[in-house]
Amino acid sequence: MAEVKLAAAGPAGGARGASAGRYRLMRLSRRLEETMHDQFGEGQVPGPLHLSIGQEAVAVGACWGLRQSDAVLSTHRGHHHCLAKGARADRLMAELLGREAGYSHGRGGSMHVSIPSIGLLGTNGIVGAGVPIAAGAAYGMQAQGRDDVTVCFFGEGATGTGAFAEALNIAALWKLPLVFVCENNQYVELTPLEVHVAGEIYRRGESHGIPGVRVDGNDVDAVHDAASDAVERARGGGGPTLIEAVTYRWFGHYAGDRAAYRDEDEVTAWRERDPLVRARAALDPALADELDAEVEREIGEALAFAQRSPVTGPDMLALDHLAVPA
Amino acid sequence: MAEVKLAAAGPAGGARGASAGRYRLMRLSRRLEETMHDQFGEGQVPGPLHLSIGQEAVAVGACWGLRQSDAVLSTHRGHHHCLAKGARADRLMAELLGREAGYSHGRGGSMHVSIPSIGLLGTNGIVGAGVPIAAGAAYGMQAQGRDDVTVCFFGEGATGTGAFAEALNIAALWKLPLVFVCENNQYVELTPLEVHVAGEIYRRGESHGIPGVRVDGNDVDAVHDAASDAVERARGGGGPTLIEAVTYRWFGHYAGDRAAYRDEDEVTAWRERDPLVRARAALDPALADELDAEVEREIGEALAFAQRSPVTGPDMLALDHLAVPA
Amino acid sequence: MSPTATKTKPLKMWQGINQALVEEMERDERVVLVGEDVARPGGPYGVTRGLLDKFGPLRVRDTPISEAVVVGLGIGGGAVGLRPVVELMFFDFAMIAMDQIVNQAAKFRYFSGESLPLTIRTMCGAGGPNGAQHSQNFEAWYSAVPGLKVVMPSNAADAKGLLKASIRDDDPVLFIETLGLLTARRDVPVGGDFVLPIGVAETRRAGTDVTVVAIGRLVDRALDAAARLAEEDGISVEVIDPRTLSPLDTETIVSSVARTGRLVVAQEATSPYSFAAEVCAVAVESCLSELKAPPVRVTSPFVNVPTPVPLAEARAPGADDVVAAVRTTMRGA
C-alpha cells in the first residue's frame, strides 16, 4: 500500500513554522472534503457525508501540538479531527469511497473511522457517545501515570445528552486530563441551536469547578491558544477544561441536505469569516501558494490511491468481529 | 377497606395552622418509618427499607400546599414524599409489609409505590430515572394548559446520572413547570458525597438559566419558603428552579446497613439538628402533644389495618401487566 | 378492517403513518408528538411533515438530543393525561432510553395499577447507507419485556391501522417502523376510521406445503419468493406476517405449521436470540409430530451492518434466500 507523506504536518510544523503547518492542515481538510463532496455528487460515496467545511480551525487549533500518544474522540462530523490527529488522507478517502484500503475496510464510512494506533479513538454515529469514552481514555492515561491528554470533540447538539454531563462530573471529580471541545456550529441536524441548548455551553462545567472558555472557532490561533492552555493544565494534573469554539457549518447537515431551514444572509456572513482565508492572510503569499500546491498534489495522490483500491465486497463483512473468530 | 383519615394534613393545615399541619406530617412520616423499622427488625418487611428519618422536612416543606393535580416524583427513599403528597399511611404500610392492601398489592415494596390518582408518579428503584418522567409530567401540564406543577425529588447521588442533566436542559428550554429538589443527605449508598459530586449542586442549572438555591433541609419552613417561591414561579410560566436541601440520613443506606463508614460524631451532630424537634418548638406545647397523640393513633390504626390485610400470595403476581391480559 | 373504511388509496408507508398521526391527533386532543426533528423539519425522512402546522408547537415538538428524556416526556405526559407519541429517530438510539422504556414505562401499570397510554415510534433496519449504529434490528429485546407491546408493520396499510390502534391502546406500545419500507406503496383505507387489532397475525398468502413467518422487510420478499416457488416448483407457500411481536399470535403460526409441517422464519435481524428463534421454539413445542423438516431461519449473518448500501443489501436476506430455505424444507429432515 503506497503511503502518502503528510509533509510538514507534524506538531512542530516543520521548518516553515506552526502557522504554515496549521494552515496546510486546514487546507488539506478543506480540499479533502471538497473532493469527497464532488465524489458524492458523482455517486461515489456509498455512505453519509457530514462536511466540516468552515469548521477546520477547531480541529486543527485544538489538535496542533498533540502527541501521538494523546487521544482524540471525534463525532459523525469528523474528517477534520481525523486529519488533525494524523490520519492519512489516502486511507480516509478510501474509507469514504468504500474501498478495501479504507481504515475500516470501507465498511464504515465517515462515522466509523477509528485509528487507535494514532490515538484517534473514533468518529461516532451516536451523538454524545464519544464523551464517556474520552473520560475513559483520560482515566487510562492517569492510571498509567502518563502525562498524556485526551481531547474530546462534540457538537453543541451533544450537550443535550446525558452522556456529556456524566463525563463532565467524573472529569472534575477525578481531575482527568481531558479537554472538552464543543464545536458549536449553530445547527443540530435540521434545527437551530435554540431548539437544543438552554443558556451557555462554555459554562456547563462551572458548577463542577471546570473552567470554561468561549473562543472564536474560526480563528485557528485563538483555538490553539485556548487548547494549549487546557492541554498544559491537563498534563500537569490540573484537570479538565471546557472550550466552546463558535463556528459555522457551511453546508447542510449531510451532503444532500440543502439546508433550506436557514437564511442565505447568515450563510454568506459566515462564509466571509472563512478560517482558511484568515489563516492564509498571516502567511507569506509565496509560502501559502506553495502549501496550496502541496496540498493539491497530496489530495490528487490520495484520491488516486483510494480509487485504485478495490471496492469492498461482501467477503469482507465478517472481518474484525472477534479476536479469534467463533 | 377501612380508610384512615389524615386529619388536618391537607394543604390548608386545617384550623390549627400550617405549622401544625407540617409538623404533624413530619411526625407521621417519622413514626411510620420507626414502626416499619421495628417491623423490619422482626422480619416482617419482605423488601429493602430505605429510611428517610432525619430528612422529613424536605418532603413536607416542598409538598406542603401542593394540589392533588400537581405531580411528585420520588426515589428509592420516598416514604416521606408519599405521605407528603397524600398517600395513606395504612396502604403504604401494607405495601411495605407485603400485603394485598398495599398500593401495589404488596408486590413492590417501598421502591415501587406509584399512586397517579394523587399525583404521586412513583418512588423508583433506578437512581435518576424519575427525573425525565418529571419533565414529562411538567410537559403534560403545560401542553394541557394547566397551571399545575411537578416537583421532582432526587438524592445528591442522582446528580451523577445523565438523566438528571437531560431533564435540566429541556426544563430550561421549554420553561417547564418543574421544581427540582435535590435532597442532599451527604451519602450515596455506602460512600460519601465527595465521591459523587464535583462542585456545587444548587448551581447545576445556572448555565442553563435555572435559578438555584441551597436551603437548610432540616428547617421545614425554609424548605417550604424556597419551594413555594419556585412553585409559584412555575405555575406562572416562569420555568424551573433547582433547590438543594441539605440534610442528613440518620440511618444506614438501607435498614440493616450499620453505616460503619461514617463518624459517630457526625451522626450525633446531625441528630441534634432534628427537623421535628425544631418544628415542634415553634408550636404550642399542648397542641404539639395533641398532634403527637393523633399521629400515634393513626399509626396504630394503620399498622393494624396493614396487618389485617392478607400477605400477598403468588396468585397476585400476574395482575396489572396489560390493560387486557394477553 | 373496520366497516366504515371502504375507499382505498395507494400510499407509501410514511404516508400511512402520517395519516394515522393526523387522524388520531384530530380525533383526540390528548395525542401529542415529541421527538428529535419531528416538528419543524417534519422528520428526518419526512414522516411527520405537516403536523406542526396542523397541531401547533405545544402538541408537536422538537426535542434536544436527549433520548431518555424523550421517553420520559411520554411517560410523565401519559401519566398526567396526555396520550403521547414519542419518536426515537433510529431504533439503535432506543438503547439510550432503554431504562425509561423497560424499567419505567413497561412497569408503570404493574406498580400503579393504572394505564400508561404511550406510543414509542422508531425506525429500524438497514434500508439506507447508515451503518452499524443506525441499522440494527433488536426487536426481540423489547418483545421479551412484560408490560410492553411491540408492533412491527410491514406495509403502509398495516402501519396506518396499527399505529392508530397503538395510540388508542392503554398500554405502552413500541411501534417499529422499517426504513427500507418507508417508500413502499400499498393500498391503504382512507376516509373512514381504519384501525387494526394489535396481537393478530395476518396470513398474507394461503398455502399448504410450507409456512413462512416473516416480519418487516422480509414480508414482501417472502411473498415474492412464494410466487416464484409456486411458479417454478409448484410449491404452495403460506406467508404469515405476525405484525405484533408481543403479544405474539402463536395460534395463527402454530395452526399453520401444524397443517404444512414445514417452517421458514424470515427477518432482517441476525439469527441468535432473535424473533426467528422464538418462532422456531414455539413451533417445535407445539407441532413436533407434524414437522416434516427442520425449520430454517432466514436472517442476516451474525455481523455488523456495513455502511455502503450494496454491502448492506448483500448482507440482508432476500427473496432468493427464502426460496432456497423453502426448497431445503421440502427436501425434508
Next chain:
Amino acid sequence: MSPTATKTKPLKMWQGINQALVEEMERDERVVLVGEDVARPGGPYGVTRGLLDKFGPLRVRDTPISEAVVVGLGIGGGAVGLRPVVELMFFDFAMIAMDQIVNQAAKFRYFSGESLPLTIRTMCGAGGPNGAQHSQNFEAWYSAVPGLKVVMPSNAADAKGLLKASIRDDDPVLFIETLGLLTARRDVPVGGDFVLPIGVAETRRAGTDVTVVAIGRLVDRALDAAARLAEEDGISVEVIDPRTLSPLDTETIVSSVARTGRLVVAQEATSPYSFAAEVCAVAVESCLSELKAPPVRVTSPFVNVPTPVPLAEARAPGADDVVAAVRTTMRGA
C-alpha cells in the same frame, strides 16, 4: 482446568470472583476495577472487598452513579492500554449503559481492527428482596450482539476460571454473576493459575434419556432434579451448563440432544425471546429427526419480579419444575 491448579478449596461464588480479580490484578498491572461502591465499600455484596487496599485508589475506584460513563471508562481505558474490569452493580442498570456496551464496545474491533480487552461484570436475578428493577434476566439481549462475548457462570469454580479468562480475553466480555448464587459453595482450584475456556459448555452430569440445558441458578436445580429423577423414576438425565451464552457451544448441546432425543431448557428468565428459545431453535434445526418429544422450557412466568423473597422464589422455576418438565418429555409427543 490448567495443570498447575491441583489443590481445591470450598469457596463461595463471591470468593471465587474475588480471587480471580486479585490474581489477575497481581499478574497484570494493566488490570483495573471501576464501578459504584467497588472500592471503599468492597461492593454492595462484598464481592470486591480487599481490592482497594491491595491495589490502591488508581486501580480500584469508586465511580459516581453514571453507568454510561462507567462503561466508557472501560472502553477508553481499554483503548489506551488498560485491561479494565468495570462493574455495573445490577444487571438491570446495564440498560443505562446499553449504547456504550452495544454500539461502542462491541463494535470497537469492527471499526478499528484493534482489540478492546474489556470485562463488564454485573449481577442478575431474583435472589434477593430487590424487586422488578433489580432482578431481571436479560442475558439473551446481549447474546444477540456481534462482537460481544457473554459469560454466565453457575458456580464458584466456573466464576473464577471464566472471570480470569474474560480478563485475559482480547474482546469485550459481559460477565454475568447471579445474585442467588453468590454465597453458594463449590470446590475451587486455588494456588495455581486456573483459567477456563470461554465458549465451552460443561456437561455437569452425563445421562441418556433427557438433555437438560440449564444456566445460572437453574443449573444446581437441574442437578437436584436429575438426582431425584434417577432415584424416583429411573430416568437418566444429562445436565449441560453452557457457561458461555455467546458464542454458544451448540455442538455440545446438539450432540447431547441427538443422543437423548429429549430436551428441557431451564433458566431464571422469562420465556419469550429468551435463551431457552434459542436452544430450542438450535435443537430442532439440528436434531428434528432424533427428537422424541417436544422440548420444554422451564422459565419464570412472563410477569415482573415481585419484591418479597417468598413471592420471587415462587415465581422462579425450581427443581420441581425441572422434574415435571423432564417427566413431560418422557411421556413423548
